[in-house]
Amino acid sequence: MAAKKIAILGGGNLGVAIAKGIANSGQAQASDIIITRRNLSKITALKREKFVLSSDNVAAVKASAVVLLCVQPKQLAGLLEEISSALSGKKHILVSTITGITTEEISGHLNKQVPIVRAMPNTAIAIGASMTCICSKDTSDKQLREIENLFKALGQTLIIEEHLMKAATVLAASGIAFFMRYLRAATQGGIQLGFDAEESQMIAAQTAKGAALLLAANHSHPELEIDKVTTPQGCTIAGLNEMEHQGLSSALIKGIVASFEKINSIKK
Numbered sequence: 001m002a003a004k005k006i007a008i009l010g011g012g013n014l015g016v017a018i019a020k021g022i023a024n025s026g027q028a029q030a031s032d033i034i035i036t037r038r039n040l041s042k043i044t045a046l047k048r049e050k051f052v053l054s055s056d057n058v059a060a061v062k063a064s065a066v067v068l069l070c071v072q073p074k075q076l077a078g079l080l081e082e083i084s085s086a087l088s089g090k091k092h093i094l095v096s097t098i099t100g101i102t103t104e105e106i107s108g109h110l111n112k113q114v115p116i117v118r119a120m121p122n123t124a125i126a127i128g129a130s131m132t133c134i135c136s137k138d139t140s141d142k143q144l145r146e147i148e149n150l151f152k153a154l155g156q157t158l159i160i161e162e163h164l165m166k167a168a169t170v171l172a173a174s175g176i177a178f179f180m181r182y183l184r185a186a187t188q189g190g191i192q193l194g195f196d197a198e199e200s201q202m203i204a205a206q207t208a209k210g211a212a213l214l215l216a217a218n219h220s221h222p223e224l225e226i227d228k229v230t231t232p233q234g235c236t237i238a239g240l241n242e243m244e245h246q247g248l249s250s251a252l253i254k255g256i257v258a259s260f261e262k263i264n265s266i267k268k
Contacts, residue, residue, distance in 0.1 A: 004028070007060040009079060010070035011037035011046075011053070014097060017126035018068065018154070019051060025128065025153035034060040061086040066147070069096045069106075076101055080109035089114045093143050097121060099169055100266060103137035103162060115139040117147045120165055121154065122173045130155030131175075133168035170259040178255065183208060 006028055008015045015035060023030040030050040036057050037043055047053060054060050061067050061083045071079055076098055087094065087110065095117045096106055103116045117139060121132040132151040136144050136159075144159070151157045160168060183204050190200030214225050230237045 004066055005032050005034065005064040006066045006068065007034045007036065007057075007064035008068045008070055009036050009057050009060065009083070010068075010072075010075075011035040011040075011043045012070060014121070014123075014125070015068070015070035016043065016046065017123070018070065018097070018121070019046075020049075021125055021128055021130075021154040022150065023049070023051070027150055027153050034064060036060050057083050058086045061092070065091060066093050066095060066150075069094065069098055071098065073098050073101055076106070077109055080106065084110050084112070087112065087114050089138075093117060093139065093147060095119055095147055099173075100166070100263065102165075103135065107137060113138055115143050117144065118162065118165060119147070119151055120168050120173060121151065122176050124176065125154045128154050131172040132157045133165065133172060134159050135162040135165060137162075166263050167260060169263060170256055174256075174259050178252070179208065 006019075006022065008019050011019075015037075019030075019033050019035055022028050022033060031052065034052045034054055035043065035046060036054050038055055040053050040055055043053060057079065067083075067087070069076065069079065076096075089112055093115045094106065096103070097119050099120070101118075103118050106116050106118075107113075116137045117134060118136065119132055119134050121130040124130045125132070130151070132155060134144075134148055134151065134157055136147075139147075148157050148159060158168075183201070186204035186208075187197065187201040190203060191197055193200075195203065211225070214220070215222065218225070226240070230240065
């Protein structure tokens with residue numbers, strides 16, 4: 001991967017986070033990553049990190065082998081029309097991070113067959129801890145693995161069927177917000193118990209991190225880890241039972257389903 005130039009079309013928050021993650025992981029040098037944006041003044045600081053900045057999408061595509069689309073959905077059609085003539089099925093891999101846009105829709109905007117990978121990361125990609133779900137169209141196994149390895153350097157990856165991408169968006173991308181809401185509530189609970197806000201948030205965040213790492217390390221079910229910290233007539237089971245009486249699990253599931261229903265109803 002390090003020998004290939006990468007174009008990131010759309011230097012917004014996600015595009016910049018991906019660029020920094022790729023460079024920090026050693027997948028490519030910053031000088032091999034071209035970031036495009038109409039208004040370059042908002043990202044000029046990236047020059048100090050040796051990233052190449054441009055407002056010319058076509059030139060960026062011509063200079064690169066991997067092209068990441070990181071624009072808003074409403075901007076996609078115009079962008080693909082702009083760069084279509086510069087894309088080559090033999091040279092390029094097109095990677096879309098655009099919510100709700102299928103590989104078939106992307107292909108429909110092009111007048112040629114180009115390998116397309118659809119990747120759905122979350123905002124933790126900025127710190128190399130993303131959960132990125134991936135699907136593809138017209139790619140070889142080698143091309144798909146190449147892009148998977150790129151995102152593996154930025155967190156965990158999972159190759160899925162495309163019909164699951166909206167569900168992945170809810171569970172992984174929206175999921176960041178869901179877990180943040182839990183952490184806010186846990187922090188508030190800690191304050192009520194006597195900690196100051198900073199201490200309470202640190203305890204809540206590190207405990208959540210530890211819980212997630214336990215599942216990953218042990219490949220266990222959450223209930224098995226719960227059993228390890230619940231004792232007969234203890235404080236943990238009392239708290240868990242009260243949370244369930246108040247509808248914790250039900251509320252979380254309903255929230256996830258509501259988000260999924262909403263993403264399916266959004267009209268582009």
